[in-house]
Amino acid sequence: YLLGKSDKYDARDVERLQQDDKWVENYLIWRHNVVDDTLKMIDESFQWRKDYTVNDLTESVLPKWLFENGSLFLHGYDKEGYKLFWFRVKHHTRDPKQQLEKKKLVAFWLEHYAKRDHGKPLTVVFDMSETGISHIDLDFVRFIVSCFTDYYPNFLTKIVIFEMPWIMNAAFKIVKGWLGPDAISMLKFTNKSDVQEYISGEYLPPHMGGTDSFKYSYPPLVDDDFQTPLCENGPITSEDEHESKEEIDADTKETGELNEEQNLNQKKMNSIEQISKSEETDKTEIKPKNAKKALTTFKGPLLHISPAEELYFGSKEIGEKKCLIVLTNVTKNIVAFKVRTTAPEKYRVKPSNSSCEPGTSLDIIVSLHGGFAASLQDRFLIMAAEMDQSSGAGVPELTQFWKEVPRTKVMEHRLRCHVVESSKPSSLTLKENAFNIPAKNNEDLHIQLTHLLQINKRLQEQIERCLWFQQLSVVISLLSVTVVAFCFYLAYTQRS
Numbered sequence: 001y002l003l004g005k006s007d008k009y010d011a012r013d014v015e016r017l018q019q020d021d022k023w024v025e026n027y028l029i030w031r032h033n034v035v036d037d038t039l040k041m042i043d044e045s046f047q048w049r050k051d052y053t054v055n056d057l058t059e060s061v062l063p064k065w066l067f068e069n070g071s072l073f074l075h076g077y078d079k080e081g082y083k084l085f086w087f088r089v090k091h092h093t094r095d096p097k098q099q100l101e102k103k104k105l106v107a108f109w110l111e112h113y114a115k116r117d118h119g120k121p122l123t124v125v126f127d128m129s130e131t132g133i134s135h136i137d138l139d140f141v142r143f144i145v146s147c148f149t150d151y152y153p154n155f156l157t158k159i160v161i162f163e164m165p166w167i168m169n170a171a172f173k174i175v176k177g178w179l180g181p182d183a184i185s186m187l188k189f190t191n192k193s194d195v196q197e198y199i200s201g202e203y204l205p206p207h208m209g210g211t212d213s214f215k216y217s218y219p220p221l222v223d224d225d226f227q228t229p230l231c232e233n234g235p236i237t238s239e240d241e242h243e244s245k246e247e248i249d250a251d252t253k254e255t256g257e258l259n260e261e262q263n264l265n266q267k268k269m270n271s272i273e274q275i276s277k278s279e280e281t282d283k284t285e286i287k288p289k290n291a292k293k294a295l296t297t298f299k300g301p302l303l304h305i306s307p308a309e310e311l312y313f314g315s316k317e318i319g320e321k322k323c324l325i326v327l328t329n330v331t332k333n334i335v336a337f338k339v340r341t342t343a344p345e346k347y348r349v350k351p352s353n354s355s356c357e358p359g360t361s362l363d364i365i366v367s368l369h370g371g372f373a374a375s376l377q378d379r380f381l382i383m384a385a386e387m388d389q390s391s392g393a394g395v396p397e398l399t400q401f402w403k404e405v406p407r408t409k410v411m412e413h414r415l416r417c418h419v420v421e422s423s424k425p426s427s428l429t430l431k432e433n434a435f436n437i438p439a440k441n442n443e444d445l446h447i448q449l450t451h452l453l454q455i456n457k458r459l460q461e462q463i464e465r466c467l468w469f470q471q472l473s474v475v476i477s478l479l480s481v482t483v484v485a486f487c488f489y490l491a492y493t494q495r496s
Contacts, residue, residue: 063101
């Protein structure tokens, strides 16, 4: 169906459709698993993507004033952890000459987020405070709506409309018609008294009754405010600032502690067999429910990252405070990495800035600091880049490396937090005193188990290779016996 119309599409979209099962699934979900309707939507959306050159939309190809205007941007999360896409209506003015560029700005933001967060849905906020009849632009609103209904499948959770003037009631009756019966339920008309049913105050500006001090400005491009997380000695400054000698010494000490801890873990590997059967039974009961989540892996060009999408923390009542991230270097060079978070005051990450040798795996412990609780809005960003073999991997070298490495050579992967309400924690959660033993031992135990699984996997691969060689040896032996028997037969016939 699609190949017959390939000239109407961008080849990159066709290739992605053939490789990205999640994208196909979203199209099917959005069209209620009706194949004909799904194919029609794919056809229309692919043509639209080519017409708007969606795959080539970047900051450099769009006018700077579009970003400076501040009418459209991504910032914050709703109470369910979905990203907020803001449309500040009072900053929008109708102008037919600028309409195409403004529509491309919408496409830019949607594509920017879809690629960055792997298609996780958005919540759209129409902030209509201080607006009037002069700001009504039904053609532009219709375009935004159609992006979600026709071009970006399963990409919308809700539309929050804040303080819509009564004069616009008739206009939004038309908008409801565009949305269709399924999407009408996503419309949430709010004001200052009830908007916090959907968005917490920390992501609402003061005029909406919130406490968010964020003020839009450009440049740079508005994004999640990822910062360096806490280390053992408190906050670390951004890499953009000059690192003092004390900070470098602190990082060096942290790296040394990590190496010492890893050496101890290696020495303790054999002690894992001494765990009582009752403890093993308890752990086995915890794992099956979330085992699939623990085994998910994001396979990037430089690092494989497990888990792939979410870190599972417990609620304040459950008390699970630690999670494990496993990085595996799949290149032939050293890979430098660093971890940043949107909530640096909450989390400690160990190590947060280090390197990974070729073909090896490295464990990162993410732990909640003090009396903080994890939130659905919290995010982590893992940044990685290949280093030259000649480069050192010490803290000063890493600091200089991150200042000089081009942005285009940096791999980025985002993880979001998931709060487990159940009494059974995820298999990726390190729960203190889970076995009535000290928290440090429990952390060691979890790391040992992770290493044990990795060793088990390697052993399996070795066994498979041994079996293959064994089968090959049997075949060669049979061939040898056959050849020898044939030679004896020839010798015997010649004598007779």
